[in-house]
């Protein structure tokens with residue numbers, strides 16, 4: 393038996409088989425059931441989304457010998473002829489291959505003849521926008537007064553090229569791009585039936601490559617089977633499509649979110665060497681950050697995101713690396729870059745510049761935040777720690793692992809308060825700061841011993857150190873992670889080991905869940921309580937601030953200014969130092 397391509401073999405036979413177009417198929421089913429089928433339909437949508445398949449199912453539904461019925465039997469002569477494409481009552485025409493004047497003329501001459509077998513004569517015209525103006529005119533005459541036994545189904549990818557006079561005489565349906573999730577599911581069904589061994593990442597890669605067209609996805613699977621046989625991996629798919637592995641894409645995003653521009657550039661260099669399409673990469677990155685943005689806004693109640701479960705975990709973890717405003721900024725930068733890439737010769741350079749800007753955007757303090765924090769300080773309200781917490785940045789930039797120089801701030805308000813300084817002033821001798829900075833590495837280290845523990849630790853952060861006891865905190869939404877980590881054999885022990893190694897002294901470790909309402913004690917959700925008195929560089933106590941700064945004009949020496957809580961908070965906020973005191 394001759395080989396039949398998958399897209400043909402698995403063509404949907406019933407309305408319920410059509411993937412991702414329920415809004416169309418349900419309406420058609422209802423129309424058939426209630427005998428309100430329009431005399432002309434226009435199916436609009438990208439290629440491979442099921443337009444002609446739906447048209448043929450509609451034809452079967454109308455002409456099935458048990459019909460008209462929303463569920464054509466598939467076995468009667470009529471159904472089988474339509475499936476085989478040799479039914480005399482269903483006349484398909486592809487306007488892309490012929491301008492159609494002769495066809496339409498012929499159609500006009502024969503349209504009034506009764507159908508050969510079924511109750512209806514059904515004309516299906518694919519890519520109808522390609523008809524010549526003459527053909528449209530001829531068609532219009534028939535559309536204005538169609539015989540009762542005639543139905544038209546037009547399909548097009550470019551509705552704007554279809555004359556309004558035609559569109560206005562049709563019932564229009566817009567078929568959507570099919571979600572990656574639906575495509576993955578459908579491909580998995582096909583692969584299983586065809587006994588093809590293909591993993592989830594590979595399926596997802598095909599879906600990404602097909603960009604919402606199921607037929608393209610099915611053709612790609614065909615191609616891959618021909619290329620690789622019955623065992624297909626993600627790398628096979630990536631090489632066929634020139635796509636970037638999902639994990640590489642995720643690590644690129646992570647580098648950007650952590651402000652690690654150098655790491656991002658390294659990844660780009662690798663991808664460039666492998667000959668990946670930069671434009672495509674930028675678009676996929678935009679999509680990824682958009683998904684992160686949605687995750688960070690939607691929290692747990694996520695809906696309508698076109699991704700699989702595996703991706704979701706990563707998205708949530710990455711959403712926690714910074715706050716939504718910064719992700720929005722990253723999306724803006726990348727979108728702008730996407731537009732400019734078409735016109736540039738050195739795509740890689742432009743992309744690299746964009747990534748550096750994105751990395752900075754991920755960690756730089758925004759002007760709004762500065763103003764908000766200043767106002768808050770003047771009101772004697774919560775300090776920067778709480779502001780940052782409210783902004784959902786669980787890790788403030790200064791506390792993130794390998795923080796970049798924090799905000800070379802150019803805005804005037806900043807200068808007015810304190811001159812910016814290039815180097816960060818986070819005190820590395822503070823053990824908790826040290827843990828926070830090295831948290832990523834600590835988590836990685838734990839992962840080597842107990843990989844599951846690593847997953848849960850990503851949701852945690854070092855909270856405080858009292859004596860030789862370190863407390864690791866989980867946000868309330870990750871309360872379950874706390875229990876789980878304690879249940880992992882070697883889990884807690886691995887954490888203790890990694891932390892002791894980092895601090896270069898033996899410590900004990902416990903885990904706690906933070907109170908939903910209260911923020912953590914201390915700045916940036918962290919606090920060290922050591923035996924030795926705090927050094928000058930330590931974070932000031934989070935106790936209520938005296939609302940009033942020293943009165944202007946009063947004789948104050950430098951030390952008094954330095955000790956003033958408002959001044960200290962401000963210096964800390966900007967990573968600043970006092971250059972001059974004017975009264």
Ligand SMILES: [Zn+2]
Nearest residue numbers: 456465468471
């Ligand atoms: Zn039938």
